[in-house]
Amino acid sequence: MTNSTYRYPPDEFDVAVPGGAPVGVHRAPRSGWSSAWPFLLVALVCAGVAWGGITLLSGGGNDPNSAAEPNASVSADPSPSSSEGAEGEGDGQNDGDGGDEPSEESSSEPEEAQYPGDPAAANMAADIGVYNDSGEAGVAGAVATNLQAAGFTGNLNAGNAGDPNGPQAGAVTANSVLYGPDRADTASAVAEALGIPAENVQESADVGAHPTEAVWVVLVTPPTE
Template identity: 45%
Template sequence: MSKSQYPYPPDEFDVRGPEGAPVGVHREPRSGWSSVWPFLLVAVVFGGLALGVMTYLSDSDPSTENPPTAAEQSASPDASADEGGGEGSGEGDAEGSGEGEGDGSGEGDGSGDGESTEEPSEEPSEEATDVAALLEAADTSAYVRVLNDGGPSGEAGRGSDALGAQGFTNAVADNYPTDDSGQTTNVVWYTEGRAETAAAVAAVLGVPAEETSEQALSDGDVIVVIKQELDIAE
């Protein structure tokens, strides 16, 4: 429609506004803060709610509670019962078994102060048993010559005395008849049929069993050749 065909008379709305003035604006322009603060308010409110929920859940969770201190644990009856039992529960008085006292804290004096009424039996040593058994099988009337062949002075007499103390009735001491027997250690020689007697002699004088041997002797049933100190059995 052209201007000439416009049927209404001109009014103030038909007047063109000044250059650069807003056209068709009926409200005052809004500031930037007025458009932002509603979003900030929503964020603050929901953030506070979320924090409150998390705090409530953490307070109600028993796993997040602080563990009891060492003092509280030691004061609890369960802990004291586990460590040492009730006061006096460790006391015991048994004849021959020992005494123990418990004070409830796990510490006790129960090292075994009991007194046994049984006397400890004294068993003979294996060496003494062997010597006694060998002496029972030996002929203590056999002729035993104890000859010192470069050994300590008086060792032959010491050996014959030891044999006499064990029941040998015919043990004599002397020096070896020649300069050297050719031996380097104490030995026991015996004639045929005198092995058991020689074993008893060797056991009494501490001569090893492997140093006893059968020989063709011209004088004596058993001969002891001494080259070093005898280890006489007690």
């Protein structure tokens, strides 16, 4: 080694001894690798730490979608037993609601009978026979007076059931109005004036055979005022 390549200052070990060799060598020259490897080691450690931190922050390298899919499928698909139970509850509720609602047929009231004719078109001058079948005296005369007060101006004949040309005793079971052909309007007006229901207003061949009377009023009970 020459002095031009030796980088350390001369000292006592550099003093020449007989034979030309120095007494000693201060230190051996260092190679380039011995100076560079500490830096390489530090760089590798830093790289490893950085890679570990990135892996940790990214969830350990696992795919987040693959981890979430099983949970989504479990929560989205209801079990068959729960769906069947819900359907059963719905069916029971519908059946219960349907049973609570009354049918139209059961809730509707029976239709009220209508008079066979139009009381407004009655012949107020027609002859009317009033027959007592109640067994109580004076009933036929009182009803004839009421019909006169209601505006009937024809002959009002008061008699008893069983009289000649009149109705037979016991022919009807409730206060009734019987009429001959084409006398439905007049009979309806008589029944309306006396409060006799429409179902007790009927056409009768016996009335049609009477020589003069167009309508009969047959009283089984005294009419209520």
